[in-house]
Amino acid sequence: MDMSGSYRIGAPRQAVWTALNDAEVLKLCIPGCEEIEQTSPTTMTARVVQKIGPVKARFNGAIELLNVNAPQSYTIKGEGQGGVAGFAKGAADVTLSEDGGETVLEFEARAQVGGKLARIGSRLIDAAAKKVARQFFDNFHDHLNGKDPPGD
Amino acid sequence: MTNVSMTVNGKAVSREVPDETLLSEFLREHLRLTGTHVGCDTSQCGACVVHVNGKAVKSCSTLAASLDGSQVTTIEGLANGGLHPMQQAFTENHGLQCGFCTPGMIMTSVDMVNRYKADGKELTAQAIRGELAGNICRCTGYHNIVKAVEDAAAKM
Amino acid sequence: MSTGIGARVQRKEDKRYITGKGKYTDDVRNESQAYAAFVRSPHAHANVNGIDTSAAMAMDGVIDVLNGQQLTGDGIGNIICGWAITSKDGSPMNMGAWSALATSKVRYVGDAVAVVIAETQALARIAAEAVEVDYEVLPAVAASDKALAGGAALIHDNAPGNLIYDWEIGDGAATDAALAGAAHVTELAVTNNRLSPNAMEPRAAVATFDECDDHYTLYTTSQNPHVARLVLSAFYQVAPENKLRVIAPDVGGGFGSKIFIYPEEITCLWASMKTNRSVKWTSDRSEAFITDAHGRDHITTAKMGFDAAGKIVGFKVDTIANFGAYMSLFSSSVPTYLYATLLSGQYNIENIHCNVRAAYTNTVPVDAYRGAGRPEACFLVERMMETAAREMGKDPTDLRRANFVQEFPHQTPVIMAYDAGDFGANLDQAMAAADVAGFAARKAESAGRGKLRGLGYSSYIEACGIAPSAAVGSLGAGVGLWESAEVRVNPVGTIEVLTGSHSHGQGHETTFAQIVAERFDLPLENVSIVHGDTDKVQFGMGTYGSRSGAVGMSAIVKAMDKVEAKVRKIAAHVLEASEDDIVIEGGQVKVAGTDKAMGWHEVGLSAYTAHNLPPDMEPGLKEGAFYDPANFTFPAGTYICEVEVDPETGVTDIVQFTASDDFGTIINPNIVEGQVHGGIAQGIGQAMLEQVVYDDDAQLVTGSYMDYAMPRASDVPSFSVHHASTTCPNNPLGMKGCGEAGAIGSPPAVINAITDAIGSNDLAMPATPQAVWNAIQAAK
Incomplete structure (x- = not known):
């Protein structure tokens, strides 16, 4: 599955970049994220619960940042094992550009699912991924503007 | 664990079961009424259909605990001795082969005929086919099932 | 109403199905039943570098977690293909090893790597989720043309280019010449789509090891319980045939998918021995899509x-x-x-x-x-x-x-x-x-x-x-495809027919009885058909390839021929007539053109009392036959x-x-x-x-x-x-x-x-x- 998008975030580029590299901020903003831990400047481990159609799974995964070009761009790559639900992996090229005092974030993402997620949820992956992405950026924008999403 | 009490085939039953117990599991594993079958895990095939308070329900997607106090009828309890006209029609019209989908087919069809009769609507062959959308049979090609339902509808 | 050949007889087996009294494999539950759940690969192709079962083993109610190394270590053999095809260059087909539980590599999504045995089905499934498998993911290929094209991932080391065989039939040169001289040539490219059989009853197995007798009993969703026993015994070394009883009770459709002996049956039998418990596995539909053999493609x-x-x-x-x-x-x-x-x-x-x-x-x-x-x-x-x-x-x-x-x-x-x-x-x-x-x-x-x-x-x-056994043998089949039957006339004249054909929806209990009732002119209800149990029926090749009528019923006819010959001899002896003058009709065995007759049941009784049989005749009235089609x-x-x-x-x-x-x-x-x-x-x-x-x-x-x-x-x-x-x-x-x-x-x-x-x-x-x-x- 391929997906791309562009979001305008009401904060300066440096602030956006810092937040995108902050495990605590990511934990707050990634929908369903239960735990995230920075293991090195460019790697993290995470636990995320996602529901795709009838399949609900807790993914234990690793996140890696590649091609880091602060504060303009990086590639964020993740891979999660969801037990019998299968696995999900993907990568997104993220670019930040300044526009006035705000920042335009553009991304191109590729994702792949396997196991039960693919067998039962494949039709629903695109919609689910778009929804998760939109929620993430909404949360992220809100966070940088002092409104944190309610934790669950 | 939850205590579930209901009336199944006219008999009061009460069992202590895990909260997540489905009605199909309750019937098959706790009451050992194995006439109710499970043919899929996405509530599409209809092999598990039973009647709850007189209406057809897919027992594989209903929590037993949610039916506390209900009246449940399974294929084993459809007729009091003898055969229900729908059961009779299925055998007379050769509306079954391997028999696995048959309990669900019969329970769905009895409910179907009851509803059409209550509403005074005509149950055409086309309507029967539409009403069977939630019941899959792999053996019969449905031809004789439709004939059986038409036959039983005339006798019920 | 006639019940003989050509009659629209209502099925004898229907009553149990329409009243919910059918007995399918998943309806079997033994005392202190244990349940199996398989740990399956979510990857299409991967090396298995390790399996960590500690978290699953630590769960309350988990009896054991078993893997492929243990299975092969216990001498359980690889799953085989029973028909040898030779490539046109004379080389044998390239059959890759298939262990019931993968040992070092998984080759499709659904390939089993371990099995959890637990006290409940729910617990087995939860514990299976806790088994951690270290996969090293490899490139994978799904389409056959891509698999054969250069550069595709190699799936079995002994099948270079993923080619199993390259086979031909007919005269290529003559066909090319005919096409070259044709007035019109039509060309067509077709794909025959891959299908999933989807019998409505998911596959299931209940395996029980009896330590005292060193004996196994397997209830399974099979179209051919005898073939299952043969293969489980001879090739997978689960147990010798005399120590393995296979029962296929009511089977909810097959369409071919229940011919084969799958990893799950093998594993359940072995796991029953390992845990000394009766082990039950029931597929759900999701599992069926990734374990039941597909068709066409x-x-x-x-x-x-x-x-x-x-x-x-x-x-x-x-x-x-x-x-x-x-x-x-x-x-x-x-x-x-x-x-x-x-x-x-x-x-x-x-x-x-x-x-x-x-x-x-x-x-x-x-x-x-x-x-x-x-x-x-x-x-x-x-x-x-x-x-x-x-x-x-x-x-x-x-x-x-x-x-x-x-x-x-x-x-x-x-x-x-x-x-x-x-x-x-x-x-x-x-x-x-x-x-x-x-x-x-x-x-x-x-x-x-x-x-x-x-x-x-x-x-x-x-x-x-x-x-025809000899014909398929010459083409590479590992088995003969005859059928057997045994016709037992009881002392009261009722008849049991034991057949190696197995019914999984085809109505054998009715049609097989019809040919017997017609032959001996008896009421249909006096004839019972017994099938699906290796302890009852001696041998049989099962039901597939539209064979139960032409092959299975022919075996019954052959056995009935033998029964009739003995009935004639007994009746001729008792009634003091010539065998040639004996006719069987209306529940009686008569001497044609006379009023001399004895009831069919009296012939049965004579055979078993054996008070007045022809000299040298053995008592009893039971005949078996093997029929091999021409x-x-x-x-x-x-x-x-x-x-x-x-x-x-x-x-x-x-x-x-x-x-x-x-x-x-x-x-x-x-x-x-x-x-x-x-x-x-x-x-x-x-x-x-x-x-x-x-x-x-x-x-x-x-x-x-x-x-x-x-x-x-x-x-x-x-x-x-x-x-x-x-x-x-x-x-x-x-x-x-x-x-x-x-x-x-x-x-x-x-x-x-x-x-x-x-x-x-x-x-x-x-x-x-x-x-x-x-x-x-x-x-x-």
């Missing part, structure tokens, strides 16, 4: 040449068959001896050549599914005939008639010797029943409503009644499909489906017609709805009934089913087989009808509304 290109008069002069076929990740039990025979040998269709063709390459891919193993090879052959031949007729501007029925085999026996250039048939009679009957004469008016009426109406034919032939049988017929297509949406309605079949002698028309109905519905499913889809990473994306479109009641019409029969000369009842014909004959009729309606020949199965709409747009 051919990619074919073909050329058929005609002379100026429209006679076929040559037929050349090139096929790639997708075998999935491992070779299942009969997989190798399906695209060879069950496919290429039927490429002559109903036609007199002098030159045929077919080349088949079998490919490993990272998908579920592929094996026999209703029709097994013959639907693929029929689809190709009948699409070819219709396409050629359109190209040459001929009526498709005229082209068929001009090429029909007229004289029998007929030897085709691809092994088969057709024994009997009247193909023109079936075509005539179908055309009359379908009112082909009135089609033009119906088409005009549809056009008036903006709809496209089309008519499609399929004149199919198949080979079933599988099979030839395949060749059911044939014509199917006509009429469709109406909405050009705005591509939605296609089958407005009429007409069948004329030649099944030889029919024992019970209800049951035969039911088989045809079900077969046609499956064929319509293949033609319009069903397809197993893998994505580019070999992930299965049609893993439930939300995405795999099963035919529902509103997807199929009522069927118009007719019979015009010739008698099969090669078995005592004159029977052919009826179990697969519907699924074999119907797909090309549907596609021929839709392509006729839309005026474009470029349409693949399944012809979904989207596919039909696209074909209409592309043709504009």
Whole structure:
């Protein structure tokens, strides 16, 4: 599955970049994220619960940042094992550009699912991924503007 | 664990079961009424259909605990001795082969005929086919099932 | 009312099914039952670098977690394919190792790596989720042509290029020459879509090891419990045959998928011994999609040449068959001896050549599914005939008639010797029943409503009644395909028939009893059929390949011949008459032309009291027989499909489906017609709805009934089913087989009808509304 998008975030580029590299901020903003831990400047481990159609799974995964070009761009790559639900992996090229005092974030993402997620949820992956992405950026924008999403 | 009490085939039953117990599991594993079958895990095939308070329900997607106090009828309890006209029609019209989908087919069809009769609507062959959308049979090609339902509808 | 041959007898087995008293494998529950759940690969291709079972083992109620190293360490053998195919260069087929639990590598999504045995099914499944497997993911391939192309991931080390065999049949040079000299050559590329059998009862196994007797009992969803026992014993070394009882109780459909012996049955038996518990496994539908053998999946290109008069002069076929990740039990025979040998269709063709390459891919193993090879052959031949007729501007029925085999026996250039048939009679009957004469008016009426109406034919032939043992042995089969029966007359005259055929919906308890009741002129209820238990029935080859009638019932006839001979001797002795004068009728054994008679039950009693038997006669009245058929049988017929297509949406309605079949002698028309109905519905499913889809990473994306479109009641019409029969000369009842014909004959009729309606020949199965709409747009 391929997906791309562009979001305008009401904060300066440096602030956006810092937040995108902050495990605590990511934990707050990634929908369903239960735990995230920075293991090195460019790697993290995470636990995320996602529901795709009838399949609900807790993914234990690793996140890696590649091609880091602060504060303009990086590639964020993740891979999660969801037990019998299968696995999900993907990568997104993220670019930040300044526009006035705000920042335009553009991304191109590729994702792949396997196991039960693919067998039962494949039709629903695109919609689910778009929804998760939109929620993430909404949360992220809100966070940088002092409104944190309610934790669950 | 939850205590579930209901009336199944006219008999009061009460069992202590895990909260997540489905009605199909309750019937098959706790009451050992194995006439109710499970043919899929996405509530599409209809092999598990039973009647709850007189209406057809897919027992594989209903929590037993949610039916506390209900009246449940399974294929084993459809007729009091003898055969229900729908059961009779299925055998007379050769509306079954391997028999696995048959309990669900019969329970769905009895409910179907009851509803059409209550509403005074005509149950055409086309309507029967539409009403069977939630019941899959792999053996019969449905031809004789439709004939059986038409036959039983005339006798019920 | 007659209950004999040809009577529409209501089924004896129905009562238990319609009252919920059927006993299927999942209904079996032993004392202190333990449950198995399998840990399955979510990856299509990966090395297994480690399995961490500690978290699962630590759970309360988990009895054990077992893996492939332990299984092979205990000497459990690899799963085998029982039919050896030799490549055209003389080399044997390249069979890769298949362990019931993977040891070092997984090769498809669903490949099992470990099994959890726990106190409840729910707990077993939760614990299976806690088993952590360290996978090293490898590139994967799902499509057979890509698997054979250079550079694809290598699936088995001993199958270079993922090629299992490269096989051919027929005379290639002669066929090429015939095509070169042809007045017209039609070329066609077809894909036969991959299907999932989907018997409504998911597979299940309950295995119980008895430590005291060192004995195993297996309840399983099998079409052939004796073959299961043989293979489990001889090849997988689970237990010697005398220490293994296999019971297939009521079985909820099979369609081929329950022929094979799968990893789960083997594992449950072994795990029962390891844990000293009765172990039960029941598949759910999601698991069925990734463990039950799939069917079909051919990619074919073909050329058929005609002379100026429209006679076929040559037929050349090139096929790639997708075998999935491992070779299942009969997989190798399906695209060879069950496919290429039927490429002559109903036609007199002098030159045929077919080349088949079998490919490993990272998908579920592929094996026999209703029709097994013959639907693929029929689809190709009948699409070819219709396409050629359109190209040459001929009526498709005229082209068929001009090429029909007229004289029998007929030897085709691809092994088969057709024994009997009247193909023109079936075509005539179908055309009359379908009112082909009135089609033009119906088409005009549809056009008036903006709809496209089309008519499609399929004149199919198949080979079933599988099979003459010596013949299949010479072609590589590892087993003989005879059948056995034992007829026991009790001292009170009632009869039990023990048969190696197994019923999983076919109604054997009724039809088998009918032939016995007719032969001895007894009430139907005096005859019981016993099957499905290796402790009761001595041996049998089971039910598949439309063989229970032509082979299974023939064995019963042979045993009845022996019973009758003994009855005559006893009666002649007691009644002091000549054996030749004895007649059996009306529940009596009589001396013809006299009033001397004894009751049938008195003959039974005489045999067992043994007070007054002929000298040297053994007491008792029980005879067994093994019947080995002399030839395949060749059911044939014509199917006509009429469709109406909405050009705005591509939605296609089958407005009429007409069948004329030649099944030889029919024992019970209800049951035969039911088989045809079900077969046609499956064929319509293949033609319009069903397809197993893998994505580019070999992930299965049609893993439930939300995405795999099963035919529902509103997807199929009522069927118009007719019979015009010739008698099969090669078995005592004159029977052919009826179990697969519907699924074999119907797909090309549907596609021929839709392509006729839309005026474009470029349409693949399944012809979904989207596919039909696209074909209409592309043709504009």
